[in-house]
Amino acid sequence: MSRNGAEFALEAARAAGVEVCFANPGTTEMDLVAALDKAPEIRSVLCLFEGVATGAADGYGRIAGKPALTLLHLGPGFANGIANLHNARRAGSPIVNLIGDHASWHLEADAPLTSDIESLAGPVSQFVRRSTTPDAFGRDLVDAVAAATGSPSGVATLIVAQEAAWEAAEGESPILEKVAPAEPDAGEIDRAAARLSAQGGRGGLLLGGVLSRESLVAAARIQAQTGCQVWLDTFLPRLREGRGVPNFPAIPYFPEQAMEALSGLESLVAVATRAPVAFFGYRSVGQSGLLPAGCEVMALSGPGTDPAPGLLALAGALQADPPAPVPEASLAPLGDGEIDVMSLGLAVARWLPDEAILINEAATSGLGWGVHGSAAAPHDVLNLTGGAIGQGIPNAVGAAIAAPDRRVVALQADGSGMYTLQGLWTLAREELDVTVIVCANRAYRILQAELGRMDAGEPGPIALGLTELSGPVIEWTRLAEGMGVPACQVSRNEELRDALEARNASRGPFLIEVLL
């Protein structure tokens, strides 16, 4: 059977488990588009901006645990996807980017769209390769899947010269060799167990990565056995949470509070993460590390790894008993009145559907959710891992496609939401079961907080103007309806309750603009 490189490579991708392609193609990807036409087993999802495609692949990877493809157009198209790939890199999300470049013989001409794609891809990719023949393209695509799903997992980027897509492939389909993840080192586990046993409350266990119920239960067992502190990374890629799930505090965002919270630690065992550092380097703080001086750190595994094997082995080495059942937390009733960040979080928690996926890019508006989320129905939370705003709506696209039987709720700050609002269109096109809750405080509130932290006195009108999203007000209901997503606006708790109840009784995409 004659097939070109694009067909050959997509066949290899399918065989390696790839099921979805988030696409924003251009002329150099037309052979890949034609090949997708012949590969209906791969769901092709059109995104109207590359940052939506990469953020969707991130959300998909966090839920599915395997990579989707993105299909991106040369250097500038890829560049539009970098910010969300940055978040994916920090999350360790498996993603395989396919970038259609010019034919190799056309590069020397330095045509208008030519640029140094490798230089752009490197900072967000743990695998970058260029395919220039059809057979290499197939093998490279399988290698990219292997790199994306390795340990650590992450972003793999494959640059495809056009001739590698359009010329005929000759060889046998390459096969993905599954590599079993390395077992935790028994000696390391024993040392960590001994240290935590000896330290009691001065010992700490820090959890990162994709945290399942199983991992959290293991952490609870370790805590019950040793009396250690258990902390979560501030921005976890994915966290199991809700009624009946062991619940631990996250390290606070601002370094002063984080250092205070961690001040009692003399020893820390990190799992699927590393020693905590401040998000920003503040002049008034003058240091990056958050641990007290002399605190010893031992990492069982780094970012992008699965925390489960290490935690289970550690609980086993400690001969820790099953934990006591998690006490049932209850949610207060929602009173009538103006919505604030606390009542918003309470309402979202109260009406969160069972087994929902909650995308948390609420920034300062997420305070109430942070308080109440652990008492909601069991769910998974995806957080903003790399600080590059505009992750939320795209993540919701990808999570909904990865888990069509689960409801997705995107708790979305308005400033961040504007970065990738085009994702609303894909929600409508694919009829995804997503509720976007826009927290409309009409400001970059976090920047106003940061201005307040400076020693610069009261900010003046120009500085304030650079943090305010009023003048004009953004009407999110119109933006949503303009892209085919029905929407409503609420400002009172009773309206929000009605809107959430109506949502839970219906399907498909919907946007609720919450005035704060």
Next chain:
Amino acid sequence: MSRNGAEFALEAARAAGVEVCFANPGTTEMDLVAALDKAPEIRSVLCLFEGVATGAADGYGRIAGKPALTLLHLGPGFANGIANLHNARRAGSPIVNLIGDHASWHLEADAPLTSDIESLAGPVSQFVRRSTTPDAFGRDLVDAVAAATGSPSGVATLIVAQEAAWEAAEGESPILEKVAPAEPDAGEIDRAAARLSAQGGRGGLLLGGVLSRESLVAAARIQAQTGCQVWLDTFLPRLREGRGVPNFPAIPYFPEQAMEALSGLESLVAVATRAPVAFFGYRSVGQSGLLPAGCEVMALSGPGTDPAPGLLALAGALQADPPAPVPEASLAPLGDGEIDVMSLGLAVARWLPDEAILINEAATSGLGWGVHGSAAAPHDVLNLTGGAIGQGIPNAVGAAIAAPDRRVVALQADGSGMYTLQGLWTLAREELDVTVIVCANRAYRILQAELGRMDAGEPGPIALGLTELSGPVIEWTRLAEGMGVPACQVSRNEELRDALEARNASRGPFLIEVLL
């Protein structure tokens, strides 16, 4: 007077002629935001996405002939601006990017937002530097302005470590040394003149760069004297056009037509450009160059340079007479009926205000404008120079701020417009006198044309689905109104005429969605 590095550097920027900053700041830019507060002579313009800020700086640079600042947040924020910086690079637009990075001492911690900014900046910048002290920051900013406004002009990127902004500056304000552009080489000019004189109609003059009336008149003189062909680059950064302005054909977009058009040339003199190459490398064409075999190319100056000195010197060396007046072209009346791309172009040309700036990102919908634009009132056109779509609305923001006394009309394809639609908000916020005409064919029509050019038979539903923007339809009037820009939708020529007449009698931003 005590001042920190941010204040010191902005003072130097003002002294070097900088008047505008297109900003999308974050925490690491707070000292710069506070400094902008103290520098009201620099107009701070908030953009809700970095691609809007960089595209606005591009439009500003093309009209003002000097750089605006952009203010961007670390690597991911900068990355969001790369696509439009790519276009600016191809246009030779003067821009100075300021990227606030972490404090130097915080880099080693590899905090969530840390990335390799230099690697991201290199592909779109002709100047990349990192400032780590306040005094260096001031000097580096002046050097960046010098680099952006040199010959070739272009994109300069300055990465600012936070301590360079917040620590006290000690030194004297650095001064921008103006360097006079190099005079054309007299020997080169004489050789070009001799060649064009000898070649007659087999000789060609290819024009690139920012083309003023003066440059086009010089080209017309050269043509009248020598009988040479005169061609324009397909996508010029800026072109003077309209009644009374010498008018030359642009090289066709598709390589087959371009090669046919240029087939008679034996010699080419390029001014502010280089030998023409195909936009994409097609398998069926198999080559990049568009000139016939054996055609000799002589470049008086390259991309990013001012074509005027070379053209004036060449006309002088040829002792060319002033050209005959350009014959007055007339525009047909606009009949009633459904709008198509030809009637759209005719209507835009007929009702184009005098001295308008027309932003052309109409893609396939620009066909009618291409036919009729030269008969419109005198105006300047900004084209999509680097092929990275999403340039139009941001360019309109910047052009309107550079020329507050001129009207701006953005002829905008719908697929491209969705990339940076956030720019509509800045149009409303700054009350800019811009008419955005969205050409709503509800498809990536150029990709449908490219699919048709392939030998792959009829595209199937998946391939077609990846090129169609219907399902759901994008309602541009709602998107505009959601960001504070009043809007209307038209589908008939008489409605379009009424809308354009109403526009010409009013001010501020407006969006007309034209159903094609």
